[in-house]
Amino acid sequence: MGPLRGLKVIELAGLGPTPFCGMLLGDMGADVLRVDRLAESDLGVQFSTEYDLRSRNKRSIAIDIKSSEGKAVLMALVANADILVEGFRPGVAERLGVGPEDCWKHNRRLVYGRATGWGQTGPLANVAGHDINYIALSGALACIGPAGAAPVPPLNLLGDYGGGGLYLAFGLLCAVHEARASNEGQVVDAAMLDGVSSLMTVFHAFEQTGDLVPRRGANLLDGGAPYYGCYATLDGKYMAVGAIEAKFYAILLDGLGLDPQTLPNRDDRAQWPALRSALEAVFLTHTRADWTERFAQTDACVSPVLELHEVAGHPHNQARALLAEVNGIRQPRPAPRLSRTPGQIARGAPQRGEHTLEVMAQWGVAPALADAALSTGAVASS
Amino acid sequence: MKSKPLAGIRILELGAYISAPYAGSLLCALGAEVVKVEPPQGGDAFRRGLNEKSPYFIQYNAGKKSIAVNLKDPAGVTLIKSLLPRFDVVLENFRPGKMAALGLGADQCREINPRLIYASVSGFGDGGPMRDRPAYDSIGQSMGGLYSILNDEGVPRLTGTCMADLITAISAAMGILAALVGRELDPLREGVCMETSLLESVSLLTIDAMTQREELGASPTRQSRHPQGQNFCLKTASGESITVHLSSSQKFWEALVRSLDRYDLLENPAYATFHQRVVCHKNLTAILQDEFATRPFADLAALLAQADVPFAPVMDLQGLLHDPQMQWLGLLGSETGNTNIVCPPWRFAGVRPSRPDLPPRVGEHTAAIAYEVLTEDELNALTARQAVS
Numbered sequence: 001m002g003p004l005r006g007l008k009v010i011e012l013a014g015l016g017p018t019p020f021c022g023m024l025l026g027d028m029g030a031d032v033l034r035v036d037r038l039a040e041s042d043l044g045v046q047f048s049t050e051y052d053l054r055s056r057n058k059r060s061i062a063i064d065i066k067s068s069e070g071k072a073v074l075m076a077l078v079a080n081a082d083i084l085v086e087g088f089r090p091g092v093a094e095r096l097g098v099g100p101e102d103c104w105k106h107n108r109r110l111v112y113g114r115a116t117g118w119g120q121t122g123p124l125a126n127v128a129g130h131d132i133n134y135i136a137l138s139g140a141l142a143c144i145g146p147a148g149a150a151p152v153p154p155l156n157l158l159g160d161y162g163g164g165g166l167y168l169a170f171g172l173l174c175a176v177h178e179a180r181a182s183n184e185g186q187v188v189d190a191a192m193l194d195g196v197s198s199l200m201t202v203f204h205a206f207e208q209t210g211d212l213v214p215r216r217g218a219n220l221l222d223g224g225a226p227y228y229g230c231y232a233t234l235d236g237k238y239m240a241v242g243a244i245e246a247k248f249y250a251i252l253l254d255g256l257g258l259d260p261q262t263l264p265n266r267d268d269r270a271q272w273p274a275l276r277s278a279l280e281a282v283f284l285t286h287t288r289a290d291w292t293e294r295f296a297q298t299d300a301c302v303s304p305v306l307e308l309h310e311v312a313g314h315p316h317n318q319a320r321a322l323l324a325e326v327n328g329i330r331q332p333r334p335a336p337r338l339s340r341t342p343g344q345i346a347r348g349a350p351q352r353g354e355h356t357l358e359v360m361a362q363w364g365v366a367p368a369l370a371d372a373a374l375s376t377g378a379v380a381s382s
Numbered sequence: 383m384k385s386k387p388l389a390g391i392r393i394l395e396l397g398a399y400i401s402a403p404y405a406g407s408l409l410c411a412l413g414a415e416v417v418k419v420e421p422p423q424g425g426d427a428f429r430r431g432l433n434e435k436s437p438y439f440i441q442y443n444a445g446k447k448s449i450a451v452n453l454k455d456p457a458g459v460t461l462i463k464s465l466l467p468r469f470d471v472v473l474e475n476f477r478p479g480k481m482a483a484l485g486l487g488a489d490q491c492r493e494i495n496p497r498l499i500y501a502s503v504s505g506f507g508d509g510g511p512m513r514d515r516p517a518y519d520s521i522g523q524s525m526g527g528l529y530s531i532l533n534d535e536g537v538p539r540l541t542g543t544c545m546a547d548l549i550t551a552i553s554a555a556m557g558i559l560a561a562l563v564g565r566e567l568d569p570l571r572e573g574v575c576m577e578t579s580l581l582e583s584v585s586l587l588t589i590d591a592m593t594q595r596e597e598l599g600a601s602p603t604r605q606s607r608h609p610q611g612q613n614f615c616l617k618t619a620s621g622e623s624i625t626v627h628l629s630s631s632q633k634f635w636e637a638l639v640r641s642l643d644r645y646d647l648l649e650n651p652a653y654a655t656f657h658q659r660v661v662c663h664k665n666l667t668a669i670l671q672d673e674f675a676t677r678p679f680a681d682l683a684a685l686l687a688q689a690d691v692p693f694a695p696v697m698d699l700q701g702l703l704h705d706p707q708m709q710w711l712g713l714l715g716s717e718t719g720n721t722n723i724v725c726p727p728w729r730f731a732g733v734r735p736s737r738p739d740l741p742p743r744v745g746e747h748t749a750a751i752a753y754e755v756l757t758e759d760e761l762n763a764l765t766a767r768q769a770v771s
Contacts, residue, residue, distance in 0.1 A: 005569050006568070006569030006570045006571060079467050079494060079495055079496070080496055082571075104468075105464065105467065105468075105754070105755045106467045107467045107495070108467065108468045109497070180566065181390065182390050183390040183391060183392070183470065184390070364493055364496050366493060
């Protein structure tokens with residue numbers, strides 16, 4: 001049983017941060033209920049449920065929250081919940097009658113999580129956007145990418161997941177902790193922009209101390225430093241090198257068979273291109289597998305850059321069972337690992353409305369209301 | 383605020399007189415926000431037509447809020463239901479079945495708010511042959527056995543205060559606190575229905591007599607416990623009385639007789655052991671009464687204190703008000719110095735929970751509380767049909 005057992009979470013189905021946040025909470029044992037819309041006839045792309053990994057450990061209820069019965073069902077669920085998360089544009093939840101004030105009439109302890117890109121306020125609050133837009137405004141995107149070329153979006157890891165879903169989950173649990181003392185819920189305004197900006201904390205310091213050159217690919221951690229970056233190998237694959245400390249750098253050179261006396265000073269930034277060329281030439285002489293074996297169990301801070309399909313097979317990942325296989329589908333295990341009450345994958349993703357009846361019975365929706373909502377089509381069961 | 387540990391807890395009290403309101407009052411002094419639901423006409427019957435001026439009403443309701451809601455109007459019941467999600471505890475002392483008939487029974491309320499603790503106080507419990515009988519304090523005292531154990535055999539009398547109501551309220555407060563702690567510890571954070579009654583709660587006061595009944599093989603009465611307690615209540619030469627309680631202690635027995643210069647009693651084999659003194663309790667009472675009758679209260683008090691004998695004056699409540707020990711404890715007195723207000727008997731980190739001395743007027747907080755769940759138009763509509771006032 002995960003550490004969040006007993007925590008009841010309502011996730012109004014959305015994109016990006018909210019389903020990821022719901023997965024994090026569900027992985028740790030929270031009872032996450034995804035509120036889906038009713039099945040729509042004009043659905044564009046049918047999403048394959050079994051590969052909807054972010055919806056594992058969740059149940060689904062399908063509600064038309066614009067109908068009065070549907071709203072009444074949602075509010076009965078709210079009365080039972082610790083947390084509600086939504087990812088609408090600001091003001092939409094209020095217009096639907098499911099905003100924080102509406103919910104607090106039914107449960108004053110409810111923590112109301114709001115995931116957006118820009119936040120609930122400000123001139124951009126109601127403007128559309130995606131991960132790349134938010135990380136652009138945080139300054140993070142400008143720092144990522146090769147020298148002399150355009151910035152590169154690091155997938156949607158930074159905005160949707162790191163700065164969005166994770167910060168949302170953190171904020172929700174902070175507010176739940178506080179609500180247990182105060183008996184009052186509050187709004188968690190989790191803007192991806194805020195989260196990514198928080199992730200950039202250290203770089204703001206570097207920038208002000210002059211330790212961050214305002215060019216991509218020219219710094220310690222952005223691929224500028226020859227001892228912190230990726231090198232191609234004989235077989236067209238890559239090795240990742242992170243030998244920042246002098247003692248680790250010495251081990252790196254030893255493994256590469258290079259004499260430090262013959263190389264440029266690594267602390268002289270002007271010499272970095274020359275040093276990089278020297279390392280590139282050596283890495284190209286052997287395959288990734290050769291280098292992996294050469295550096296295995298050393299402190300050179302050298303690792304093979306694995307493709308996603310190779311991850312499960314790596315001996316370390318195998319030993320730690322990094323990936324799980326559930327119903328034949330490979331997926332990351334819940335993280336982090338708690339010693340006494342670890343998270344687990346208890347169930348796969350639900351079909352839309354799969355648990356409508358079960359949840360209405362278990363979450364205290366009055367039988368008369370449940371019947372009315374079913375007969376009027378305000379809720380649907382699949 | 384260490385002396386207000388329940389700050390943040392909200393209690394909806396649908397109760398009258400003492401058995402529920404005193405429970406609410408204790409929890410209120412501990413920091414809970416207690417909102418009393420009262421009938422619009424006159425409010426809690428304990429106001430006795432004096433609104434916020436009744437001294438008894440003040441004692442048990444100072445610091446609470448009041449909303450006036452007509453529970454005979456379905457719209458009034460609907461308002462209460464819509465408030466339930468905003469409260470932690472419902473505390474009621476209607477007759478069994480009445481709340482359920484209104485649509486506000488434990489199951490009905492806990493369906494709306496599963497985290498709700500529903501505390502129900504009745505005369506005899508929600509079942510059994512006496513379920514539907516009306517009950518006030520004396521009925522609880524009499525039925526619970528207090529009138530037999532507090533009186534001499536064959537001389538039934540009323541007692542001097544409303545022990546059944548008070549102990550029921552204390553017991554209800556204890557049950558509510560346990561349910562609140564239990565809810566915090568429950569992973570699902572579910573509330574519970576907690577029930578108690580006058581008849582159940584009086585057992586907190588009769589438990590020792592019940593134990594003695596088994597030992598005696600008969601029902602104990604007022605004097606049954608005094609021999610084994612080595613209790614004496616003795617009149618002094620100046621008119622005041624003193625209580626002495628020696629228990630089984632040899633040390634206190636010897637200290638008492640030495641303080642009275644009755645060394646002969648120490649040497650008398652009839653009184654040598656505790657068990658002998660239990661048998662001779664009646665004789666001893668007479669001997670000690672003779673001694674006390676020769677000395678004024680002040681001399682005896684000094685002697686007994688010097689000898690470290692457990693004793694106390696037989697205090698009346700006027701005397702208690704001015705007693706230096708009571709003054710050190712600071713038990714009496716509201717935040718504004720009204721000495722009629724009794725504060726709760728605990729200190730947290732050395733600080734006693736304080737109490738204000740003003741109770742609410744009937745419906746004083748109706749609008750403020752109703753606005754938590756109603757719009758102005760909705761409240762106006764309820765007021766117009768006299769569902770609230």
